[in-house]
Amino acid sequence: MTVQLKIRRLKTGETMIAEFTSFADAETWLRERPKFVDVLGSVSTLGEDQDMRLRRAMRPLDEDERELVASQDAAAQAAVQQALQREQERARKAMEERAEALSTADPNRPMHIAWDRETGMALGDPADPREIPAVVREAVLAWVAERDTWVHPRNCYVATANLMVWPGPLPKGEDERVQQGGQFTTLSGDPPQA
Structure with missing residues (x-):
């Protein structure tokens, strides 16, 4: 054998x-x-x-072998930590560059809104410097309420949603503040009480 x-x-x-x-x-x-x-x-x-x-x-493994393995493990861990720090720095710089670019972009461009029944509403793009106006908040809540009526007969409710919403005057040809293609997830049961 x-x-x-x-x-x-x-x-x-x-x-x-x-x-x-x-x-x-x-x-x-x-x-x-x-x-x-x-x-x-x-x-x-x-x-x-x-x-x-x-x-x-x-x-x-004898003591010399254990020491070598421990030093190799420490070196590998340090290399992983350095790579992680480099990646975090790269991501931070990319976020700063994106935030700078967005600071001069059209303020009436669509907003990516992330809505969660438990945590509320936030910009889906952390680099977007704009505040969410009341008109956007109202449109998102109306959109969610309508979807709730769709899923309620199946004993479900909307738990999260990701939407693109016009924050300013609607562009020519647009008749809905919330753009088509919004996505949502549901959970079974009754929605938690606020």
Whole structure:
């Protein structure tokens, strides 16, 4: 019975397959596992009992090996943290650039409104500097109330909605403040009382 183990050289990170001509040879090698070689697992299809026997046979990592693994883990964690910080900085700069661009955009352009029955109404674009006017709030609440009548017969209510709403005078050819294509989600039961 051939046994294959996936191993990793701790100093280089190189992974490879170690192949043994018998289960006994694999057990012996694991007891005498070379220094700075870690065993990642079996590649061969083994029964649960055989797999456990191999795990028990493996020489535990010594202090030098544990220190190397700990320093590698710390370095990997630091690299992940640095990448996360770079991504957060990139996202922050992109948000600032978008907010700057929007500050000079047409104030009557459609507003993306995110409505939630529990948390209320907010701009769906965090970079949008505009305040939500009363006319938009009224249109969103009317839109939601109408959808509530649609889903109420099925014992549901509107829980959230995402809409595009004209905040200023309606452009020529538009007869609805809330643009078509608004989306909503529902929940079963009676809506929570405000």
